[in-house]
Amino acid sequence: MSADATTPCLTSTSAATRVTRIVRSDHVAAAALVALRGMGRTQLRAILDQWPSPPEALRAVRRGDAARFLAERSPRPVAHVETWPERLDAHGAARHLAQRDTRVVLRSDPEFPFEPELDECPAVLFAEGVRPDALDRPRVAIVGTRAATPHGLADARDLAFSLAGLGITIVSGLAIGIDAAAHEGALAAPGGTTIGVVATGLDVVYPRRHGPLTEAVRQHGLVMSEHWFGTAPERHRFPVRNRIIAALADVVVVVEATARGGALNTADWAIRYHRDVLVPPGSRRNPAAEGTNRLLRDGATPLLEPGDVLQALSFSSGYSRGGGAPWKGAPSWSTVRAPRPSDLAGEILAAFAGDPATIDQLASRTGRPLAEVTRAAAELEALGHVTRRRGFLWPN
């Protein structure tokens, strides 16, 4: 317990780059506060707002002043608050940060990535990854449902790919479905960067199968969280995490959302934070487009092509970040255009009307014999116009 916030700065050595970085004492103090058991985001903000600097807040916690202050502030007892004075471990926090080469950003720092006056603004953010410059670019969040359709996944991937290729950072939540597709699209673009905001500690991978994806995001961007290491995934943390995604973004794109999904929650935060919300329209028959279509009805901007995102971005405050508009020309949805099919295959392709179909349905809609439809389907698949999934043909 000798480590006081006045302890001289600790150093961190990144093995990969051999660059020694200084961990600031106020960052260590703030991290030590976040690490306290029972310290919620509201208590943290209250304490850091009450005392002029994190080291002084740390001393207040050690003296027990902070506990008294919280008790006066709200009648609701704070769990484990009595253990805080002896649990406070600035040294341990500093060691953790140094070991993992984790950056800390305080709400009071000039480099804090968004407006500190936002509602529910996190007091402290942790970031890991090799591209801190990901924050210095215009930022577009691409979020959506975990139960996405192949079309939704392809849209998220294509959009992320073309925007990331223009030097825009793609922000998402490292979840299954649309989130993962957005990160993957950004990672596939040359020079693309992406930020994954997680609802756990930065040392926890959730979902487990996203280990490789999380690592790739770390290698080509940033992984961010407001939680201390070891924080497990819990249901209530995800909606709260969404506010950071919305706050980080200059524009929020919701690719597919079910009627009651978490993606709509991100859109709510975006509206609260005055971020433009863009939504590609979907079929009314697609349950994964129910939420997004409602957003459209409620006034979200329809997203018909990637250029719509650029236009929204140019009205946002992020437009000038990183030295003005870095993009030239209008990006397109798909980088590869499939070759023109034969007349017969073209007729069959039109019969899809954009939705997945079976051979039976195509034969019924065109009145063509089975042999012609299967021949056309084989041609369309070979040319890349359709993909097969779960027994259906999906137009690309």
Place this chain on the structure above:
Amino acid sequence: MLASVASALLCGIDGQLVTVEVHVSGGIPSYTVVGLPDAAVRESRERIRAALLSSQLPWPMKRITVNLAPSGVKKSGAGLDLPTAVGLLLAIDELPAGCLDGVGVVGEVGLDGTIRGVPGVLAIVEALRDAGVGIVVVPLANAIEAELVSGVTVRPARTVGELRGCLKGEDTWPAIPEVVAGTGWSGGVGGVGGVGDLDADGDGADLSDVRGLPMARRALEIAAAGGHHLLMAGPPGIGKTMLARRLHTILPPLEPQEALEVTRIHSAAGRRIGGGLARRRPFEAPHHSATAPALIGGGSGRLRPGAVTLAHRGVLFLDELGEFPPIALEALREPLEQGEVSIFRSAASMVFPAAFTLVACTNPCPCGRGAISCRCSDQARARYARRLSQPLLDRFDLRLALTPPASGDPPGEPSHVVRERVVEAVARQRARYRDRPWQRNAQIPSGIVVRELPVSPEGADALRLIGSQGRVSARGLMAIRRVAQTLADLDGRAALSIDDLLLAAELRVDVI
């Protein structure tokens, strides 16, 4: 004082010879059965005693010993009642000596002296014939079935009293009835809703009841003609079961040898006792609560054939495939591959025939909607798909995602038109595979499909293209060739065309 009568019991689906020896001697009156009898055999004493007394025949107040040889084999069932009864009559000189030389006897007796039919008479009479028996006495209810065995004279018996008269030469043997359908001892038909009735001409279902869905009908036709296993995935209530049940209406008729096999199995299973030759292919539809022994056969004590054997030469229909216990489904792999199933128990092992066409239905995902309307998460879908193992899915040459027909779709061809094509395609395969160990395209082993079913250079290109798209495995390409050959057979062409290959490839997609 000693008599011996030849008889046989059912063991699995085969007959097992049993010699019934009856010894009557002085001493304290008693009745003892030795030779590993089970409860039903031990109870025969009461049936036989009442039957003899009801027929105004004497029951000797002496020491009676019945031995069932071979003594080491467990005996079960009531089929030994009649041989025991006539043996007893012989032993007490109520029947002339020598009247049962070269005669086999089988049957159950009732308390009033009537003789009741027993299961598995076809197999039992075959076993007796193979043992050199020239005349068999069977219950009248089993007479038609027993007559199916060549090289043996069938004597039907109605009651114990009448049988005694016939054996003594005082009465004439009753005539064997001409009726085929519906005769029998327990109603005798299994299956569901008449579809499994081996005698009926049909239950009125017809393929023309199905509107549209040309691909689905084609898949059924291919399954019927080539014997390919078919998996259909689709939302609930879409007509998967309706389609599957109509497969029956386009199956080719049973060959004489096949009909005999089917009759033998269904009689042995007690499904159909005393009818003539089976006329329709079996259609077995076990519920998804079926256990592995129920599907492949087994049971403790006497081994019994399971659903795969009852579906021999016909269709095994598994609705809601994913709901079956995984152990039961994995047990299907051997019969699917080999056309028979070996069952091993510590007491005995047995091989049952099981050459069937598997037709299975499943929902595409837990929510059942499939494709674009599906509300399932990736994990939920993956978990659902994991219920069906890849090795099992690989056995399905035909997989099909079903969608509902559109309202304007025309009704399709009636069953009899399709069936004619199927019959011709089957004849073509039979002629082609005369000197091969298989009869249908689906049975060609994967290893020699390439040699057996050559394709043109253009066809080879098409197969290469299909393979290069990465969704069809090498095993899948073999399946595509087999299905394409069936398509050519249905069309009456010798060689398979590119269109055949493309259509076959279209039916080899992953549906879940």
